[in-house]
Amino acid sequence: MRCAAIGAVAIWLATGAASAGEREVASFAGPGTGATRPFTVSGPWEAQFDPENDLVAKLMTADGKLLAVAASQIGGHATYYSPRAGTFYLEIIALSPWRARIVEIVP
Numbered sequence: 001m002r003c004a005a006i007g008a009v010a011i012w013l014a015t016g017a018a019s020a021g022e023r024e025v026a027s028f029a030g031p032g033t034g035a036t037r038p039f040t041v042s043g044p045w046e047a048q049f050d051p052e053n054d055l056v057a058k059l060m061t062a063d064g065k066l067l068a069v070a071a072s073q074i075g076g077h078a079t080y081y082s083p084r085a086g087t088f089y090l091e092i093i094a095l096s097p098w099r100a101r102i103v104e105i106v107p
Contacts (some may be wrong), residue, residue, distance in 0.1 A: 009086070010029075012030045012035065014067055018044055021106055021107075022046075022104065022106065023104045023106050024101060024103070025039050025102040026087075026102045028090070029099045029100070030092060030094070031097050032095055032096065032097070033093050033095075034091075035089055035092070036089050036090045036092070037089065038062055038087050039088060039089065040087045041086065041092070042085050043083075043105070044083045045081075045082055045104045046079055046081050046082070046102075046105060047070050047071070047082075047101070048078075048079075048089070049073060049098065050100070051073055051077055051097075052079055052093070052097050053073070053095060053096040054074050054095065054096075055072075055094045055098050056072050056075065056093040057071040057092050057093075058090065059069040059088055060068065061086070062088065064089040067088065068080070081105075091099040
């Protein structure tokens with residue numbers, strides 16, 4: 001696993017440390033509002049969010065179009081499932097630290 005910081009968002013790119021039936025694609029963390037690096041998935045996938053407080057996560061296409069609100073959460077754990085393959089990124093709006101994992105669903 002390797003880590004890189006981009007502005008206020010840290011990224012961990014992984015090669016598989018996830019639960020059975022999942023393959024971790026990327027892991028992100030930040031102290032507040034920011035955008036992640038793009039990630040690419042080849043099939044069904046899930047975003048898993050763990051904010052310390054309120055969080056809104058917008059799923060964006062690689063060319064910057066809003067695809068969905070992936071989470072609008074007041075604390076606690078949230079998930080977002082998508083059957084779409086492609087390259088995406090997340091825009092996070094938060095006033096406190098958060099973590100997010102992207103996992104592909106494997107049969």
